Amino acid sequence: MYRQGSRLLMRATAADGARLRVTAGSRPASQAFSTEVTEAPAVDSSFLEAWKKAAPNIDPPKTPLAFMKPRPPTPSSIPSKLTLNFVLPYQSEISNKEVDMAIIPATTGQMGVLPGHVATIAELKPGVLSVHEGNEVTKYFVSSGFAFIHANSYADIVAVEAVSLDRIDPSLVQKGLADFTQKLNSAVTDLEKAEAQVGVEVHSALNAALTG
Amino acid sequence: MATVNEKQRTTGLKTSAFTKTVVRGKAAVRIMEKRKGERVFNGSDKIRNRMKSVRNIQKITKAMKMVAASKLRGVQTKTENSRGLWQPFVALLGDGFSVDVKKNVVITVSSDKGLCGGINSTSVKVSKALTRVYSGPEKETKYVVLGEKGKAQLVRDSKNRIELTISELQKNPLNYTQVAVLADDILKNVEFDALRIVFNKFHSVVSFPPTVSTILSPEIVEKESEAGGRLGDLDLYEIEGGETKSEVLQNLSEFQFSCVLFNAVLENGCSELGARMSAMDSSSKNAGEMLDRLTLTYNRTRQASITTELIEIISGASALEG
Numbered sequence: 001m002y003r004q005g006s007r008l009l010m011r012a013t014a015a016d017g018a019r020l021r022v023t024a025g026s027r028p029a030s031q032a033f034s035t036e037v038t039e040a041p042a043v044d045s046s047f048l049e050a051w052k053k054a055a056p057n058i059d060p061p062k063t064p065l066a067f068m069k070p071r072p073p074t075p076s077s078i079p080s081k082l083t084l085n086f087v088l089p090y091q092s093e094i095s096n097k098e099v100d101m102a103i104i105p106a107t108t109g110q111m112g113v114l115p116g117h118v119a120t121i122a123e124l125k126p127g128v129l130s131v132h133e134g135n136e137v138t139k140y141f142v143s144s145g146f147a148f149i150h151a152n153s154y155a156d157i158v159a160v161e162a163v164s165l166d167r168i169d170p171s172l173v174q175k176g177l178a179d180f181t182q183k184l185n186s187a188v189t190d191l192e193k194a195e196a197q198v199g200v201e202v203h204s205a206l207n208a209a210l211t212g
Numbered sequence: 213m214a215t216v217n218e219k220q221r222t223t224g225l226k227t228s229a230f231t232k233t234v235v236r237g238k239a240a241v242r243i244m245e246k247r248k249g250e251r252v253f254n255g256s257d258k259i260r261n262r263m264k265s266v267r268n269i270q271k272i273t274k275a276m277k278m279v280a281a282s283k284l285r286g287v288q289t290k291t292e293n294s295r296g297l298w299q300p301f302v303a304l305l306g307d308g309f310s311v312d313v314k315k316n317v318v319i320t321v322s323s324d325k326g327l328c329g330g331i332n333s334t335s336v337k338v339s340k341a342l343t344r345v346y347s348g349p350e351k352e353t354k355y356v357v358l359g360e361k362g363k364a365q366l367v368r369d370s371k372n373r374i375e376l377t378i379s380e381l382q383k384n385p386l387n388y389t390q391v392a393v394l395a396d397d398i399l400k401n402v403e404f405d406a407l408r409i410v411f412n413k414f415h416s417v418v419s420f421p422p423t424v425s426t427i428l429s430p431e432i433v434e435k436e437s438e439a440g441g442r443l444g445d446l447d448l449y450e451i452e453g454g455e456t457k458s459e460v461l462q463n464l465s466e467f468q469f470s471c472v473l474f475n476a477v478l479e480n481g482c483s484e485l486g487a488r489m490s491a492m493d494s495s496s497k498n499a500g501e502m503l504d505r506l507t508l509t510y511n512r513t514r515q516a517s518i519t520t521e522l523i524e525i526i527s528g529a530s531a532l533e534g
Contacts, residue, residue, distance in 0.1 A: 047345075055341030062413065062423045064302045071303050085300060089388035089474055092296035106452045121304070122452035123460055146467055148304045151448070156300030158471065160388065 074151040078116030084131065085156045086140075093140070093162060094131065101132040102155060104147050105205075115153040122147040124159065126205035139165050141209050143202065170210050177203035256517060259510040263503060270499035276327070277492035284417070284485040290386070291414060291478040297471045298425065305433065305446070305468070313405035313432055316346045316353040317375070319398070319473075321411040321480040322362030324379055329487035331412050331420060331480075332361040338422045339366070339410045343373075356398055358477070375402050382481055388474050395470040405432050407469060411476040412483035418490055420483035425476060427469045430461035 051060045084102055086094035102113045105127025111120075124147055130139045145159035180199030187193040320339045322332045339362075343353045355370060357363045357377045366374060376398060384390070407427040412420040428436070434457075437446035451457050 050345045051341065054344035055337075058337055058341055059421075061338050061342075061410065062421050064298060064423070064425050065306070067413070067423075068299050068302055085296070087296040087300065089294055089297055089471070090290065091293045095296060108452050111452065119449045120452055121449045121460065121464065123463060146300075146464060148300055148449075150303070154303070156303060158297065158300050158467070160392075 071150065071154055072152055075153075079153045080115060081153070082113060082115045082117075083154045085154070086129075086131075086162075087156070087158050088162055089160065097131075097133075099131050099133045102157075103128075103130045103132075104157060105129060105142060106147065111147075113147075113149055113155055117149050117153070117155075119151045120147075120149045122149070124157075126202045128165070128209045129157065129159075129162070139209075141165055141168060141206060165209060168206060168210060173203055173206045173210065177207060256510060256513045259506055259513060263506045263510065266499050266503050266506065270496050270503065273492040273496040273499065277489050277496065280485045280488040280492065284482065284489065286385075287478065287482050287485060288414070291475075291482045294475045294478055298468075298475050301468045301471065304449075305428070311406060311426070311428060311432065311436060312346075313428070314351050315403060315405040316342075316351070317356060317402055317404040317407050318342055318353060319356045319358065319407060319409045320362045320366065321409065321476050322357065322359035323480070323484040324360045324382060325484075326361060327488060327491060328484045329491040331483055331487045332359070332365065334422050335410050335412060335480075336362055336365045338424070340370075342408060342410065342424065343370075354402065354404075356402060381477060382484075386474075386477060386481065388470075391474040391477060392470045395466070395473050399466060399469065405429050409472060409476045411480040412487075414479045414482035414486065417486040420486060423479075425472045427465060427472060430458060430465045433461055433465065434458065 048060060081098040081100065082102065084094050084097050084099050086092070100114075104111050104113060104122065105125055106122040107125045108122075110127070111122060124142060124145045126143050127141070128139055129142045130137050140162040141164075142157075142159045143161040145157065147158075148156045150156075177200065180196050180203055184193065184196035184200055187196050318339045320335050322335050339355065346353055353373065355366055355374045357366055357374060358379075358381055360379045363374070363377045363379070378394065378397075381394075406429065409425045409427070411423060411425075413423040414420055433446070451460050
């Protein structure tokens, strides 16, 4: 059935292939299908043995490591550029881009990340993320998320929502801020207080981003 | 002249050539009247009914294939865009696949609707095999099932191990907020040391292998990082933000869960549509083949019945001439 299915659906897969080729330039290599990435030998042999004992007739399932390009090890000297990955749930905003510096809004304040930065896990608060590449600076307003900086000068920023600053409407920001401050004052339960608090934080950060 | 012929017919005398043609013509008219009015019971109408229903099935399955193909195009872009989401986590924490823990929770992602080939069975088979692999003294494995088809299969023999079932996930187009709420629900209700999400990863329209993504609870992450190994480098990372390391790790683990679950549900949705496309395609092809065979049988039956009637006419006519 699958043999004939593949013959009949060759048109469909050719279309998929065309789409792949078209977007290959914009998509990062790390997101390539596993046919282009060799299976990393990271699947534990002890696990494979246990699997064979428990389920000898079923192929062992794949794991995410098999689908990801392995990261380079920590180089001995500090590299000149920072490789940045900025991902959102619905899009990879920046993937494997070489930049000079990134300023991320961590909960402890704005953090500048340069190549050779010490390995860090940072929790993000709502604020402005700016990416510096040569003379150009790209700014995004980030709602929240996490940032991982690895020792090999790879930085991963995972955010829930990010918009570029020119898409924010200042009047709506003011209105939202006023709304949530009022809700915070009139909140009764803990949950309402927490929600209102979150709203106030985000809107004041938006305000600061627009003015500062 | 007509009366003379009739008399001759009843007495069985030889008739002229003209009379023969008249007799044959009248008999043919009678048979044609029969066909218009009565039902000639020779099995051909049964075959005709079967052909009609098979043709309808072929149309329906073709339509279902088109619908699945058009839905697939939309979901596929979303899925490909969400693929970058779990990669930072795996780069940081590695793949927790081989980590042995006491409390495993297997989250099986399946579909709500059927007619999608064998993907739900493969997911359930892999989940059950995982339970066996991770079984042992003092260890327990529980299930959380997303989707009706997985629930139907797992309820049969693992009813008491199912903690939570969630259905109607694909009713509205998926977005991250919805999945985040779902992840929150699961985290609140289920105790776990490790979460294993079983889903079908979408490679192409004909290939969707089952995949397992692991998320370790913050306590296990700490334990593993102290023990060294893959997560051993975690200690080298400075923690920014939050009051304590464990709080940050807790947030990290929850965030990782929602991201990985989002990607898993999207990939499974894509695989479901791809599987449905190929299943409906082979179904309409089979219906076409069946229709061909039925048409041949129908024609054969029809021709046989016509031959029989012709024989009747001709033998009747030749009997009349003497």
